[in-house]
Amino acid sequence: xxxxxxxxxxxxxxxGSLLVGDDGIIxxxxxxxxFHDETVGAIAASITSTVDKSLEKLKNPHFKQVTIEAHKGKxxxxxVGIGILVVTAEPTVxxxxxxxxxxxxxxxxxxxxxx
Numbered sequence: 001x002x003x004x005x006x007x008x009x010x011x012x013x014x015x016g017s018l019l020v021g022d023d024g025i026i027x028x029x030x031x032x033x034x035f036h037d038e039t040v041g042a043i044a045a046s047i048t049s050t051v052d053k054s055l056e057k058l059k060n061p062h063f064k065q066v067t068i069e070a071h072k073g074k075x076x077x078x079x080v081g082i083g084i085l086v087v088t089a090e091p092t093v094x095x096x097x098x099x100x101x102x103x104x105x106x107x108x109x110x111x112x113x114x115x
Contacts, residue, residue, distance in 0.1 A: 001028035013093030
């Protein structure tokens, strides 16, 4: 898992990534040192849980990907089966490129999990 995160972090504008369980427990992390892995994991689990509950009310359960844009950066969260792939990025990152790289990483994670 760490190798997949390391490859993802080579994407221009990506500052870190981690894989976290739906309960917020860190599975693997390669995150920028200015962030605390456990804090980001807990926040991601909380956000995705809230999004899932909201989608259930719309009769469209289970999120695929959530993107949050803030002044100091972007946060991407994607369902990868065994948990949530979380990616932190600079504010000017190419969103389309990051989403493509997240899809590639998610495919690799899912393939490893099925072994």
